[in-house]
Every structure is written in structure tokens, then in C-alpha cells.
Amino acid sequence: MKNSAFQLRNSTNWLLMLCIAFTAVQCKTAKNTSKTPTLKPDSREMAFRRDVVAYAARFKGSNYLYAGKNPNTGFDCSGFTSYVFSNFDIKLSPASREQEKQGKPKNIRDAQPGDLIFFRRKASDPIFHVSLVKSNDGKSLWVIHSTTSRGVIEEDVLNSTYWKQYIDSVRDVISK
Template sequence: MKKILLILSLLLIFAFNSKAQDNASLPTQYQKMMEKILGNVPKVASSTATQVLDFAKSLIGVPYRYATSNPEKGFDCSGFVSYVFSNFGFKVPRSSSEFASAGVPVKLADAKVGDVLIFTGTNPRVRQIGHVGIIYSIENGDIKFIHSTSGKAHGVTVTEFNDYYKSRFMKAVSIVE
């Protein structure tokens, strides 16, 4: 990451100090290089989103427990997401279905670390909200999210946004703006 920032900084310095006629634009070869570099920089909503995510990470391993939002006993999915955001003063719903009207809707392609992903329940054919998680990372277009699952991990864990979850995906919302 430091190398990327160093290269990006050097390219920007070159762009502004160039003696070429058009200082406002980089030569094509450098534009392509910058696009490649910027495409690999993780998207993050804000420093608040980073703090929210760091707090969420500290809860990895807390067991799954239906209808619970207490780290000493466990979390269900919405209890986990609600608990995390509430600790930063955000008013968020307690049930996964209510997240459909929470925050600001965002396209998945524009979603950032810290945004909330909303899914169906375990049956993707039943298009009814039943699960939520928080985007953990986005690198090279690959999304991972943190959530409390009743599945194999049976608790707070980080999961890839794989084909199974893509089939269950309903929408993304930004709580932290």
C-alpha cells in the first residue's frame, strides 16, 4: 500500500511540475498506470466507517444466538449490525427487514467498506429480507462482509460475497455518510 501511495504521489508531482503545454493532464501511459493503481486501492467510506469496522472486527468469534444483541451472550445478524452501529450513536433498526428503509440506498458497485448489505433469508427464492452484514473489505472488486451467521461459522465471522450470497443479495445501504 505504501508503494502504491508513493507511486501515485510521484505521478501527481510529475503532472503538476511538467513543463509540457498541458499541465492539467497526464500522458496516456501515466493515466493508465494511475487507473490501475486507483483500482486497487480499497474503497472506504470515512474514518467513522473505519472505526465502526474496527469495532465490528473486535467481535469476531462471538457466538450466534437468535434474537440477541448482547456480546456476552451472542448475536443474531441484525443484533450484531445494530449493536455495532449503535455504539457510534447511529439509530439503526433491530430487525433485518427494517434495514430496507434504513440509511441511504447505494448501488453495489458504489458501496464502500462500512456499508450494510441486505440479503434474503437462507432460501434465495423467497425474496424477503432475512439477513444483514457490514462490508468488511473491497479489493479488486471482491467484497467480504462481517456478520453473525447461524451457518457453519455459527457466530460473528468474515465471509466472501460469493455466488450463494450474490443469489440472496437484495440491496446495500450506507449508514455512515
């Protein structure tokens, strides 16, 4: 009797160890079968920002038109940014002076793709221009904007003798 009780206890322990080992192996070898990679919130936002910039870049070469708000007739600066963001369900005023009040303020060195750069001639003057950030490495600040003389273009405003002097503020209209 003692012998069979000992055998039963050993068999139970053996079976318990086998179950634990099997479960551990199953947990370790389980794979994520999702086709879509899980993105961190920051990388989702950066992907969204890249999409905004890529969409804006599609309109390079579009004509300038005062108060213009679409690619068929042309854009002014704020009509361009408003049009681009409307494609992503972000509603911006069609006036640069009002856009400058939307979103969150940022330091220029922290400007990211998709942020808006605003320009002012003097501190007492109203905002007169807006552009959309394409890239910022601290040495150059590439934007896409609609200019009166050249229409929608890409330009490095930090290395522009004209634009650099008028940079006033940066707004983030993407981050929540």
C-alpha cells in the same frame, strides 16, 4: 528644501517597501501550529467507516443467538449490526427487514466499509440477512456478519457460492 523633500519621499518609499517585504515573509513562513491535521470531509468519513469496521471486527468469534443483541450472550445478524452502530450513536432497528429501509440505497459496486448488505432468497421474499461491509475492491466483497452456523465471522460474499446468489441491496447508514 527640494533635496530634503526628495530624501523624505525616498525614505518613506524605502520604509513602505521594507514593511511590505517583512509582511510577505511573515505570511509565507507562518505555519499551522495545530496538532490535529485538518482532514477533508471525505477522509473524516472514511476514518469513521474504518472505526466502525474495526469495532465490528472485535466481535469475531462471538456466538450466534437468535434475536441476540449483545456480545455476552450472542448476536443474530441484525442484532450484531444494530449493536455495532449503537456504539457510534447510529440507531438501527434490531430487525434486518427494517434496517433495509434505513439509510440511503447504493449500488453494490459502490459499497464502502460500514455499509450494510442485505440478502433475500427470492424477489417476493422478505430480507432474511444483513452484513456489514469490511472492504470492496470489485472482485471481492468482504463483510463481517453473524451467521447461524459460525457466529460472527469475516467472509467474502461475492466469492461465496451460498451468499452471492442472495445479495439483494446495499444501504449507507453513515453518510449524511
